Amino acid sequence: VDNSDNLEGFILSHSIAGGTGSGMGSYLLELLNDNYSKKMIQTFSVFPLLTNESSDVVVQPYNSILTLKRLILSTDSVVVIDNTSLNRIFVDRLKLNNPTFQQTNNIISNVMSASTTTLRYPGSMNNDMISLISSLIINPKCHFLVTSYTPITIDKHVSNVQKTTVLDVMKRLLHTKNIMVSVPVRRGMYISILNI
Numbered sequence: 001v002d003n004s005d006n007l008e009g010f011i012l013s014h015s016i017a018g019g020t021g022s023g024m025g026s027y028l029l030e031l032l033n034d035n036y037s038k039k040m041i042q043t044f045s046v047f048p049l050l051t052n053e054s055s056d057v058v059v060q061p062y063n064s065i066l067t068l069k070r071l072i073l074s075t076d077s078v079v080v081i082d083n084t085s086l087n088r089i090f091v092d093r094l095k096l097n098n099p100t101f102q103q104t105n106n107i108i109s110n111v112m113s114a115s116t117t118t119l120r121y122p123g124s125m126n127n128d129m130i131s132l133i134s135s136l137i138i139n140p141k142c143h144f145l146v147t148s149y150t151p152i153t154i155d156k157h158v159s160n161v162q163k164t165t166v167l168d169v170m171k172r173l174l175h176t177k178n179i180m181v182s183v184p185v186r187r188g189m190y191i192s193i194l195n196i
Contacts, residue, residue, distance in 0.1 A: 001036075007039060008119075008130065009036075009076070009129045010032050010036070010040070011043070011044070012028060012029065012032075012041070012042070012043045012044070013043070013044045013108070013112065014043065014044075014045060016045050016047055016068070017046075017047070017048035017060045017063055017064055018060075021067075022063035022066065023063070025043075025067065026066065026067050026074075029071070029074040029075060032074070033074040033075075040076045040130060040133060041077075042075065042076060042077040042078075042079065043075055044112050045067075045071060045078050045081070046082070046083065047064070047080060047081070047082035047181075049082075049087070071144075076137070077133045077136070077137060077145060078143060079111075079145050079147050080144055080146060080147065080180075080181050082180070082182050083104075086107065086180060087099070088182075089177070089178075094153075106154060107149070107152065107154065110149065111180065115147070119132065135192065136194050137192075138191060139191075142191060146179060146181045146183060147179070147180045147181065148173040148175075149173075149180065150169070150172040150173055150178045170193075174190075174193075
């Protein structure tokens, strides 16, 4: 960090259900917020399954609640991805009933890579973390972001190329089958949308 010419902020990827992702992740968020309070902090946070089945982590609800407090207080932006939606995408879209951790992480890493493209390949807009995040978050209290991704593929050898328009892409991104969070989007409204 000290050798950086222009440190914009930090991006943290973690799960909020398990001990390392929730406990160590919360600790790192607090440290970063305390030591670099003027820098942006964004997380890609994976939320647990929303089913009645028991989890292999007994304290998962406690980990999740305690981590949410840190996400509210110590971050500028939280990109929410939940395992329930990921499982739905695997079953409905990719026809895969038992995805591996590698396949799940591959989709998450594709979302992370796509959402930070403008930081790595600057264009005319959203060249830095501040402009990228401020275009999505108009109120600091509303900093939990819903993510969507299309086209979704897990086979690296298959390229999914379609001739399309911006309107078609936006329609697909707003379709519930591509949204990676289990929220009732039909009843809600969008405050802001960013298509990268």
